[in-house]
Amino acid sequence: MKRNLLLVARAAITAAAISSLLSGAAAAQPAGDSLPSWNDGAAKKALVEFVQATTTQGSPKFVPPAERVATFDQDGTLWVEHPMYTQIVYCLERVPAVVKAKPELAKVEPFKTVLSGDREAMARLSMDDLLKIVAATLTGMSVDEFQVEAKKWLDSAKDPRWKRPYTELTYLPMIEVLKYLRANGYRTYIVTGGGQDFVRAYAEEVYGIPPEEVVGTAGGTKYGYERDGKPFLTKEPKLLLNDNYAGKPEGIHLMIGRRPIAAFGNSTGDQQMLEYTKAGGGDRLAMLVLHDDAEREYAYGPARGLPNTKVGTFTVALDGEAKKQGWVVISMKNDWKRIFAFEPASGQ
Amino acid sequence: MKRNLLLVARAAITAAAISSLLSGAAAAQPAGDSLPSWNDGAAKKALVEFVQATTTQGSPKFVPPAERVATFDQDGTLWVEHPMYTQIVYCLERVPAVVKAKPELAKVEPFKTVLSGDREAMARLSMDDLLKIVAATLTGMSVDEFQVEAKKWLDSAKDPRWKRPYTELTYLPMIEVLKYLRANGYRTYIVTGGGQDFVRAYAEEVYGIPPEEVVGTAGGTKYGYERDGKPFLTKEPKLLLNDNYAGKPEGIHLMIGRRPIAAFGNSTGDQQMLEYTKAGGGDRLAMLVLHDDAEREYAYGPARGLPNTKVGTFTVALDGEAKKQGWVVISMKNDWKRIFAFEPASGQ
Numbered sequence A, B: 001m002k003r004n005l006l007l008v009a010r011a012a013i014t015a016a017a018i019s020s021l022l023s024g025a026a027a028a029q030p031a032g033d034s035l036p037s038w039n040d041g042a043a044k045k046a047l048v049e050f051v052q053a054t055t056t057q058g059s060p061k062f063v064p065p066a067e068r069v070a071t072f073d074q075d076g077t078l079w080v081e082h083p084m085y086t087q088i089v090y091c092l093e094r095v096p097a098v099v100k101a102k103p104e105l106a107k108v109e110p111f112k113t114v115l116s117g118d119r120e121a122m123a124r125l126s127m128d129d130l131l132k133i134v135a136a137t138l139t140g141m142s143v144d145e146f147q148v149e150a151k152k153w154l155d156s157a158k159d160p161r162w163k164r165p166y167t168e169l170t171y172l173p174m175i176e177v178l179k180y181l182r183a184n185g186y187r188t189y190i191v192t193g194g195g196q197d198f199v200r201a202y203a204e205e206v207y208g209i210p211p212e213e214v215v216g217t218a219g220g221t222k223y224g225y226e227r228d229g230k231p232f233l234t235k236e237p238k239l240l241l242n243d244n245y246a247g248k249p250e251g252i253h254l255m256i257g258r259r260p261i262a263a264f265g266n267s268t269g270d271q272q273m274l275e276y277t278k279a280g281g282g283d284r285l286a287m288l289v290l291h292d293d294a295e296r297e298y299a300y301g302p303a304r305g306l307p308n309t310k311v312g313t314f315t316v317a318l319d320g321e322a323k324k325q326g327w328v329v330i331s332m333k334n335d336w337k338r339i340f341a342f343e344p345a346s347g348q
Helices: A001-023 A042-055 A084-100 A103-106 A110-116 A119-123 A127-138 A143-156 A172-183 A194-199 A203-206 A248-254 A266-276 A316-325 B002-022 B042-055 B086-101 B104-108 B109-115 B119-123 B127-138 B143-156 B172-183 B196-200 B203-207 B247-255 B268-278 B316-327
Strands: A068-074 A188-193 A214-225 A231-241 A262-265 A286-289 A329-333 B068-072 B187-194 B215-226 B232-243 B260-267 B284-291 B329-331
Touching: A042 A172, A042 A286, A042 A329, A068 A172, A084 A103, A084 A110, A084 A127, A084 A143, A103 A110, A110 A119, A110 A127, A127 B268, A143 A194, A143 A231, A172 A188, A172 A262, A188 A194, A188 A203, A194 A203, A194 A214, A194 A231, A194 B109, A194 B119, A214 A248, A214 B247, A231 A248, A231 B232, A231 B247, A231 B268, A248 A266, A248 A329, A248 B215, A248 B232, A248 B247, A262 A266, A266 A286, A266 A316, A286 A316, A316 A329, B042 B172, B042 B284, B042 B329, B068 B172, B086 B104, B086 B109, B086 B127, B086 B143, B104 B109, B109 B119, B143 B232, B172 B187, B172 B260, B187 B196, B187 B203, B187 B247, B196 B203, B196 B215, B215 B247, B232 B247, B247 B268, B247 B329, B268 B284, B268 B316, B284 B316, B316 B329
Parallel strands: A068 A188, A068 A262, A188 A214, A262 A286, A286 A329, B068 B187, B068 B260, B187 B215, B260 B284, B284 B329
Antiparallel strands: A214 A231, B215 B232
């Protein structure tokens, strides 16, 4: 039901955008009410000017609707990624179920450590260990079974700091950007280092982004038949696309086949997507979310003297590149009036 | 210009479909004029009934617009594939340019045979030979260079039988199906064993299908920088998706993430796509084009006593499967009043 409402809303927005185009209306949608959670400042100004320039018929920077593609990193750009990517939490919390099905894993690392519940030991797991856990929890089941499991978890799991479902930890100002762009004829793709199938399990409900507009790290599947002859796809532990760093423009070419007009990220893993976007002709927008608000969310860089981090690193070099290339840095602290929809609207 | 007109037409069709939905109009678009190149018969009837059932609000088989995905094989389903896939012709005709850039290839097989122009010898090239030619002509250049080359060739190359550009050898009745489905809120994807980038070079102009709705056999790309720092993607000889047989449902899951509601093919390479489509709940349509018209196009099977072929095989087993599973076989000879747009409209 909720999902159907979203679809209707989406159709209505698209219809409005298209009929405004067809009626020859020259002006873009007014931004006045579209970005209420943004403070006035350089970031909001850049966004609004870009949308107006690319959607106003007759503007030298006008972009035809079919080419209006905007790409968004997810973790740290659309929702919280600290202290750990949500999908990694999912994988860790799936370990008991995997071990129940394969009891021999209980005595094998890294599963043994995960089962111990010792968070400090878990934090020391190597990348190799994590990959073993990822393979065991994200592959070997059918695509449909995985969707059911992921959705079930998302419905019940809660972030320990906010005591809320992870799907509520989306950034309200970015949700406004998604809607604002869509209202202006843009298609908004997620281009995430996270698992494509995992993100597809909630992207439509949470972001209004349908499965076909989610590009992510993707593994192969294998076609087979059940006993009654019904075909199904099994998720295989074979990596097809590592959708991070250079993998982002590669994934964009593979899955979309168009260069984005606008791209949004927050870390070094997004640099190549932003470069690729800006290297196209005409007006292009590239923005980076800087996590500089320890109080309302998290603060990490190490750019601008913020604490260093392994999750969602925003380096000094990335900050320098942003300055050099004209990418707009969004300060969560200064540019966002409100971060989460569940926060009371303050300071307005 | 032509392209922009197409885009506007597409937007208008979508807008019409959406506003009819929003206005609560219950009836699907009338099919009377939508399929003028089809003779009345079981195939046309199945098509029209399916579209009406899935798009009429209140129908027990109603499919919400977001889920209306139809997938089409290309070679032999949307355009001519005999005597040789058009993309293979492209690869063979690109060999002189490749050898010019790398003269040492002139003395090496299979390039030597291709350069000889001996068509009989070329017809005997093995699959391994063809793969070498494919790798040499479709990879090693940037994605943008490839688009330019492919478009240039498509503008000048002509099919030897009809003396017309390959892009005119599309089946008018199938173009009508694409438009009819889109007018009824379906998105029409190409799911081809052909190269994804090759088909994207003309799919928008020829079929009204944008790059993001073309799923095909896809190789990896590699992100790199020109001397001036401008990034670009190079086409690599690394296969990511072999979009044939079981690769079709795998590709559909990878690139679209939804099970189609309708699927169209013409050969054994499409069987799994049709199975996967029909295995979903609710009303699903699966259709197969049978090439049984030697006079107006080609005749090949070997089903139903038609001549055997290596290109686009429609086996007796596939015909049996169609009967068993309720897939509709389209007879080019009996179901299509007219095959090509350039033919005079006869028998009307």
